Amino acid sequence: MLETVYVLGGGQTRFGELWDYSLTDLIREALDQAIGNTKILPTDIDTVVIGNMLGGETAEQAHLGTLVSGLLPHHPPALRVEAACASGGLAVHTACALLESGKAETILVVGAEKLTDVSGDFVSRALMHAADAEKDAPSGLTFPGIFALTAAAYMHEYGITRENLSLVSESSHRAAVKNPYAQFRKEIPANVISKSPLVADPLRLLDCSPISDGASAVVLSTRKESPVRIAASSLASDSLSLTDRSSITSFESTREAMNRALKESGLDRNVIDYIELHDCFSIATLIHLEDLGYADAGESIRLFLDRDTEANGSLPINSSGGLKACGHPIGATGVKQVLDCFKQLTGQAPSQVKNAKRALAHNLGGVGATCTIHLLEAL
């Protein structure tokens, strides 16, 4: 019999260019916030799991599990996990497995990344470690370049326009205005997005999630001291390289992770009230909504045209601003998504969805190479 996992609470730093903070400062602040927002004592934490991709490369700091453990008075056992941009989701998944099996009772899950102390070019190259070093990197591709290939194929296949893509980023920026933790808290109209500098055709600056610093943390426990449980925690993988896929306009890992999550929870996708979606690029949002089963292939743009994705719409997504406008400190993102879902289910979100009972956090690593999905349910 598997133990039930509860989300006791969490916290985060602001996301952005945080030059006054080291990686350790970021982790310390998120950890203090998370523990302070629960009723537990630091010594109740019996295990630490941290998700991080590039600590060694961009902050010259590895061995992060032990670093976090050292910030607690009793140095509990700790580990770091890595799955590129899904490192945070993988940290939550790993913690769930330890808790469900009875190996741990209360886990501090941290996600953190410090990217802005090195140049943008350095970060772009380091992020490419998440793709296939033999098949993708030698051609000079970057992640905006890889997603630009998917965007070009998708636009060709389904006939959506440049202006359609801009509606996706416009919606994220509108949502982030209310989020005090967001990197960009200003509305940006679609026509400005369509004219922003070209990064990798057809993707422009304002189609891309930014390069961000930040940390987030949640406390998960088998102690029934919270009204929110994790109803499913799923993980799926695909090939690293797009060149090994039969389609580049749909990601098998999302479809598989969603199937597993629905099976594990016994829930139907239509009972989900809120979604935190991995919108690393505007095109990714459209693809994910189709892979999760909320729109037919080529049809997800209708959800934006009809404003269904707003906090008061029929399918609210990314009321936090998502990766696009809240920011994307790689390892921190997946943990922060679970925190945002928790806030929605406990009435603490800056843009609150009315009567939200179930929420979904979708975290992607690489170009759909890894996907984690967490379903949270208010009891």
Ligand code: COA
């Ligand atoms: N969204 C909105 N504004 C952004 C932005 C973004 N993604 N990136 C930068 N800006 C803003 C900056 O704040 C800055 O504004 P300012 O002039 O008012 O200070 C301006 O745009 C220029 O910023 P800069 O840092 O010079 O941009 P850049 O050209 O070096 O980087 C990208 C822009 C899009 C290339 C970079 O953010 C990027 O690579 N993003 C993708 C990261 C990624 O691949 N993540 C993994 C996803 S799978």
